[in-house]
Amino acid sequence: MEVPRVFESALALAELPYFELRDDERLVISELITDPIVDVHTHLALSYLRREPSVDLWREHSRTEHYLPVEQRFDMEVYACQNYSAANLKRMKHDLTLGSLTRSGMRRTHTVPNIQREMAELGVVASVLLPIDFPWLSWNAETYLGVVSRTTGFIGFGSVHPYDRDVVGKINRQQALGARGVKVHPAIQLLPADNERAMALYRHCADLGLLVLWHCGPVGIEPALGRHFSQLKHYWRAVRENPRTTFILGHSGALQFEMGLELAQRYDNVYLETSSQELAHVRRIVDEAPPERVLFGSDWPFYHQAMPLAKLLIATEGKPGARRRILWENAAQLFRLQQ
Secondary structure, three states, rough: OOOOOOOOOOOHHHOOOOOOEEOOOOOOOEEOOOOOEEEEEEOOOOOOOOOOOOOOOOOOOOOOOOOOOOOOOOOOOOHHHHHOOOHHHHHHHHHOHHHOOOOHHHHOOOOHHHHHHHHHOOOOOEEEOOOOOOOOOOHHHHHHHHHHHHHHOOEEOOOOOOOOOOOOOHHHHHHHHHOEEEEEOOOOOOOOOHHHHHHHHHHHHHHHHHHHHHHEEOOOOOOHHHHHOOOOOHHHHHHHHHOOOOOOHHHHHHHHHHHHHHHHOOOOEEEEEEEOOOHHHHHHHHHOOOOHHEEEEOOOOOOOHHHHHHHHHOOOOOOOOHHHHHHHHHHHHHHHHOO
């Protein structure tokens, strides 16, 4: 299927047969798409320094301020974050750092009702919420799992920094609260994926039957140290020495996509998650990755869910079996979901 490489905005995706534009501002899924969708990579506003979230996660806002604005021109054939303008990037970094200590900024719109509205418009029946925590002054996993316990349509993950003083106890408590896995982010948590303490965490996750979803690969906009820790060379040993642990490669290796694809081809405990990858790489994932180990993800609120969804729908055009597996069946089996 031939599609434009560049769209003038996310709303311009209505030019594709998969979406319709309502009220000139809402992108909704077309009746042509009947498969339920599971998004395995989303976040709500993250907070630090205080146990209570700095943002009211239950407040609805008329418009979600995605980090890549919906009105921003974007190229489907580059890694997603390469679409940020210098101004977008500066604003996003402030919102995620100093802004995380405040109640203002774009993050105030990264709430439960706002993602639920987008999910309903696009046919997303479940989203995995991925917290990111530090060893101290950080309770995002507890907050996210509280959200999951109070509403439907979400799957909760935990987050335990490998240098936390009570790694085992905290993982056990998060599982008791409903966590289905643990998010590990080497670039933000500042340690390589094969750090010895991280390796112990993976082993404990295997003992408990918990999944591990990594941020996997450099993206080009992170600080140099985070870029170093995200190199795919650090992930190979972790996968090889933990065959009982199921790993999901968030972003499929990011800018080191070839190595991410090879990891999934070589090891049967590795899944690929498609968020942020360019269209050509999504096509290759569909064609070359183990079909039962590919998952759809968006990285909301960095991007409108329709943007990565459009790439997946384009890549699976004429391949209804592959489309249903990636959008629904693989995640349904992994998380034991019922349609």
